[in-house]
Amino acid sequence: MIMKTLTKILKYVLLPLLIIIVVVLFYISIGFGKLDFKDDFPVTEDYSELFPESYEIARDDFRTLSAELHATYENVQYYPMWVASEKDTDLTIDICYIPAQGDSLNLLILSSGVHGVEGYVGHAAQQLFLENYLSEEFLQNTGVLLIHAVNPYGFKYTRRVTENNVDMNRNSPSTPDLYDTRNEGYTQVYDLINPQKRVRTGSLENRFFFVKAINEIRKASLPVLRQAVLQGQYTYAEGLYFGGQGPEPQIELLRPVISEISLPYERIMMLDLHTGYGERGKLHLFPNPMEDEERRKLESMFDGFEIDWGDTDDFYTVTGDFVGFVGALSPHKEYYPMLIEYGTLNSQTTMGSLKSIHIMILENQGQQHGFASKKDSLRVKGNLREMYYPESENWRNYVMHQTRDVFDVVLPRFIGQE
Numbered sequence: 001m002i003m004k005t006l007t008k009i010l011k012y013v014l015l016p017l018l019i020i021i022v023v024v025l026f027y028i029s030i031g032f033g034k035l036d037f038k039d040d041f042p043v044t045e046d047y048s049e050l051f052p053e054s055y056e057i058a059r060d061d062f063r064t065l066s067a068e069l070h071a072t073y074e075n076v077q078y079y080p081m082w083v084a085s086e087k088d089t090d091l092t093i094d095i096c097y098i099p100a101q102g103d104s105l106n107l108l109i110l111s112s113g114v115h116g117v118e119g120y121v122g123h124a125a126q127q128l129f130l131e132n133y134l135s136e137e138f139l140q141n142t143g144v145l146l147i148h149a150v151n152p153y154g155f156k157y158t159r160r161v162t163e164n165n166v167d168m169n170r171n172s173p174s175t176p177d178l179y180d181t182r183n184e185g186y187t188q189v190y191d192l193i194n195p196q197k198r199v200r201t202g203s204l205e206n207r208f209f210f211v212k213a214i215n216e217i218r219k220a221s222l223p224v225l226r227q228a229v230l231q232g233q234y235t236y237a238e239g240l241y242f243g244g245q246g247p248e249p250q251i252e253l254l255r256p257v258i259s260e261i262s263l264p265y266e267r268i269m270m271l272d273l274h275t276g277y278g279e280r281g282k283l284h285l286f287p288n289p290m291e292d293e294e295r296r297k298l299e300s301m302f303d304g305f306e307i308d309w310g311d312t313d314d315f316y317t318v319t320g321d322f323v324g325f326v327g328a329l330s331p332h333k334e335y336y337p338m339l340i341e342y343g344t345l346n347s348q349t350t351m352g353s354l355k356s357i358h359i360m361i362l363e364n365q366g367q368q369h370g371f372a373s374k375k376d377s378l379r380v381k382g383n384l385r386e387m388y389y390p391e392s393e394n395w396r397n398y399v400m401h402q403t404r405d406v407f408d409v410v411l412p413r414f415i416g417q418e
């Protein structure tokens with residue numbers, strides 16, 4: 001009788017369980033494959049010529065358009081600012097400033113490439129704006145400042161961070177004590193996100209990264225991980241999400257330029273362009289947490305569009321963000337800061353967010369410790385580029401389509417020509 005029951009359990013419970021485990025393990029062990037999406041977003045227009053193949057091409061296009069604007073409107077300033085580098089003598093942030101042609105009331109700032117490699121799509125949105133929205137009428141009471149490639153090194157060499165491994169969106173100071181910030185949670189996840197060896201994408205730990213990560217999440221809890229990730233850290237210079245130990249050269253270059261240009265204006269709207277976060281193909285409006293009154297003003301400015309305030313139950317602090325830095329340069333003005341994020345890997349899902357972080361871990365690991373083979377290097381770098389600059393033409397057209405929807409409504413509202 002007992003034997004019979006045992007056999008039954010074995011046959012009907014354990015065996016299927018074993019099969020499920022094997023299937024699941026096989027599925028998640030597919031680990032670090034090529035990213036492959038079959039996009040089918042509804043698009044009518046073709047924006048593909050806005051998307052550049054390289055940093056140099058993007059910069060040339062931006063300069064050409066700036067020169068045309070210089071010939072069209074009064075007092076347009078455009079110039080490159082060289083960023084100090086040990087590896088490359090031709091890395092520039094390019095500025096194009098078109099002052100208000102009448103009263104200086106509103107200033108619109110559009111910035112791209114704060115996270116270098118995200119500059120491709122940021123560039124496309126800047127070009128879209130310059131080609132479609134500028135006019136005598138638009139510029140009547142409104143000036144426009146475009147900052148092209150805040151992190152040109154990352155843009156050119158396909159990294160999110162700067163040459164010093166610094167995340168510019170954690171390095172931009174609103175207060176001088178930024179770099180003393182301690183991120184206690186980071187220490188707990190340090191080993192998981194910073195493996196100290198060469199990258200071998202086919203290794204067991206990479207094949208089973210998801211199992212390992214989920215085990216860490218179980219130990220450290222999701223809020224701790226999220227804090228470690230979102231806040232950034234100022235301690236480990238080789239580590240992921242490093243915010244630096246002082247301002248990057250870009251900050252010192254941009255501080256006087258932005259301060260001076262902002263000076264005459266009363267209201268400033270800043271749109272900082274990013275990719276990689278959120279649902280694939282979706283334009284997310286993703287501001288930092290802020291005071292209730294500011295929040296209401298921003299909500300009415302973007303009325304009609306969904307704003308992603310994050311999970312308000314889980315409070316987290318973000319330090320060193322670029323729009324915060326720009327706002328702090330003009331503390332007594334009406335300020336509308338907004339991050340625009342174009343989603344690529346469905347990072348709102350657990351699998352998507354683990355995939356995203358796995359790509360970032362391997363990319364930084366390879367940078368710090370090297371790759372086991374050329375193939376590993378190509379694989380990891382290819383995935384990083386795809387994560388921040390999808391090849392899919394359908395994706396590209398769709399995000400520009402949504403950008404037009406937002407610009408069409410919000411820009412006239414901001415400049416009072418609704």
Ligand SMILES: [Zn+2]
Nearest residue numbers: 115118274275
């Ligand atoms: Zn970004």
